[in-house]
Amino acid sequence: MRTFRAVAVTAAIALLGATIPYLTSTAAHAAGPVLRVTVTQVSVWATGYGADVTITNTGDAPATAWTVAFDLPAGTTVSSSWSSVRTQSGQRYTFTNVGWNGTVNPGAAQTFGFNAAGVGTPVNCTVNGGSCTGGPGPSPSAPASPSASPSASPSPSASPSGPPPSSPPPPGGPVVDVATAAQLSSALNSAIPGTTIRLAAGTYRGAFATTRPGTADARITLTGPRAAVLINDGPSGTAPSCPAPTAGWDSGYGLWLFGAPYWNLTGFTVAESKKGIVLDDSHHVAISGVHVHHTEDEGVHFRRSSADGIIRDSVIEYTGQVQPGYGEGVYLGSAASNWACHGNSGGVDRSDRVQVLNNRIGPYVAAEHIDIKEGTFDGVVRGNTFDGRGISGQNSADSWIDAKGIGYLIESNTGTFAAPGVFANGYETHNPVTTPSFLNGCGNVWRGNSSDLGGVGQYAIRITSTSKCAGNLNVVHASNTVANATAGLTNIAVTP
Template sequence: MTRKRLLAAIAATASAAGLFGAVVTAEAAAPSLTATFAQGSVWDSGYGGKYTLTNAGDANSTQWTIEFDLPEGTAITTSWSSVLTRTGQHYKVTNAAFNGTIKPGGTASFGFNTAGLGLPTGCTINGSPCGGGTPTTTTTPPSPTSTTTSPTTTTSVPSGDVVDVGTAAELQAALAAASPGRTIRLAAGTYRGSFVATKPGTAAAPITVTGPSTAVLINDGPSGEAPSCPAPTAGWDSGYGFWLYGAPYWHLKGFTVQEAKKGIVADNSHHTVIEGVRVHRIDEEAVHFRRSSADSVIRDSTISHTGLVQAGYGEGVYLGSANSNWACHGNSGGVDRSDRIQVLDNHIGPYVAAEGIDVKEGTEGGVIRGNTFDGQGVSGQNSADSWVDVKGFGYVIEGNTGTFASPGTFANGYETHNPATTPSFPNGCGNVWRDNKSDLGGVGQYAIKITSTSKCSERPNVVYASNTVSRAVNGLTNIPVTP
């Protein structure tokens, strides 16, 4: 065919397409979701399960609902990245706030742990069969003594002061082999797995993990049988995005943690420095200093979209532990003394479902300075209705800026509370506010609400006149202002 005739044929085809274009495009674009099930860890009395949803259609899915049955003797004990309800042995699972939208060709997932070894049957997604063929499962649980060897044991770590990693297995191996003064440098990319650090650095030679914001750590856990108190345990994945356990003098810089049960957790890891990280899309709290992880710092970091599964436990930064948890997390005379922690120049919110910062009883001497709080999306659940709740003592809270806009449940900008503990501490007393700017959005009562003055008669809270407030229902504070 000559070039001239070829061009004429193309033109005719284009013309025909124009004539029948209405027919071709009459069927609207639509999502087409399927879901496949797979087991992860299996133990004597249960297993960890995961559903992966795939959109094979040509439009975004904006929500999803999966339903299935479990046999008698099997029940889901915990779940994540979803909202789960149960009627007898029938389970209905809907998307969390962050994973309802699935783009064409994209995927989303949720997981759960069970008591019992029965597998899901009768799966439907948005009322249609889940498809995807036979679930990828193991019907006979392996013996506890036949645990598959983790790839981290076969990944070598080069010597030297700087170790470059680009895969999850390399990162796990580098953490296991960490030594004082070493820097673990993350390449851009997604690191999916459990990342636990248990080797201590020193004051003169801290251990550093650093990477760009495009280095993203994701933990699809938890899975396995949890110990009575959280501790690294064979066969159990905590679900934490990054976990320091008995690992003081670590610096975490620059990278992102998302889609985990908890974001970054420091247990018995004093002098931890968290700098320039992003933590978001977290089931519970974003950053937690506990088990006396004293003299630590989080600065220049960004936290949003927490409490996606348990809104009342979706704190931005959590300092210490409630006294009801001291049996697990207290290691200084029974008290969690995560003291003298500095929270500096961070952006916290929006959609931090609990408090931006929760300062727990028994802690003292911290500094909360220069932070920006966006209260939009605070849930009101479990008394979560302020930017900062101070139950510790001797804190300096200064130079912060806070705003609130709906949606959300908002009572006051900053609050104190005075839980009684044994041994007794001046909980919620002796704290100082100065140079804070508060915009309560026409909803909040006070910028700074002091719950009790009588309980703090020996160590009163102090609110300086340098604090300012706008759009408050009642005003700056409910106690006399100090010039």
């Protein structure tokens, strides 16, 4: 039976959130670089997974380049990768560094990542020609472990017509098949770790919320085809002073996780609701292959310290249908003015380390495609497509991304703008003052982004202030490109 999370194929392999260590064969005490490789599954869905690969130098001299190679079992392929140059020969994949991440200094690390279509995991790993597990390197034709899954469905698609169908859950986990709104509400309210809730195609109208947590070892999964559509016709009743599931009040959210970490949300649609998917105090949630559209306000919100989450391979469009100024596509954290409600981590909304990967956001996202709020740290925005048609200009919404957080990597995204809409710059930073004090809007890095400003926008990347980021400057690399700008690539010095 094919499982929704990767199956162990060697004694060293691990599941979501864990790592697979490999160590090159090196003479004891030899001077020189010693590269250690770890593979971490950062998200898992019904038909594949995403992984980060970290190359750490534990030696005493720099490594000036790296090449990592491994085999995947039949039926599993690498569907996309980033921060590396990928080649393939049969089932063997080779990844070499790009220009900016080849040097690995002693005690430092470089990373790349990949998405896998299928659940088979890497075997026969090498780094710079040496075996990752010690000894001589394996033959490129070495067979994969027979315990790997023999086949898998294609990876989730960002096309509105291309979601993966639901798949069987891991053996032993309870399965709840639902086909009505009442059944879905009941399943959400009674889910236990390891549960898989499978949606049948159809329309589900109601207030769908859960406060049931999964665990790192037994995540809860809600999965269904794109034709399974969640709609909330609310809100209604008297709202509490701060949003929380309350008897007699319907938030209007299409799907609401409150205090519900370790969920997988896969494949289905949320539409025609006040907000699309809202996560409150729900860390390590993986959203994959969903379609969110026609919401009154924002599409997907990681809020109230919903850290270490991921949204990937999804489509978000037609947001802000009632309140254009609050129609963000993906919203990370909360404005400091809302920390009194959502600042549950030392008075701050620390929705940190959220990854936004390979999504299509727009057209007709009325506010920023991604709004990165102050007080959040170290997220990754990579491989997304931003369609700026329909951006409203209301509430200062005039760019694809407003980066007010700290230490984000914004990489390999493609953005375009065309009428109608109000558009100032592709990416902007701002530096709101907060208590406790952070260098907000600082330390962010742009690499390899492609921007077409439609003859309207000024800069692809506009940095509001350098003086407010003393000691933690924003960095714009020369690998970014821009077309049809009225001013240019950026207003600061470009870093090679």
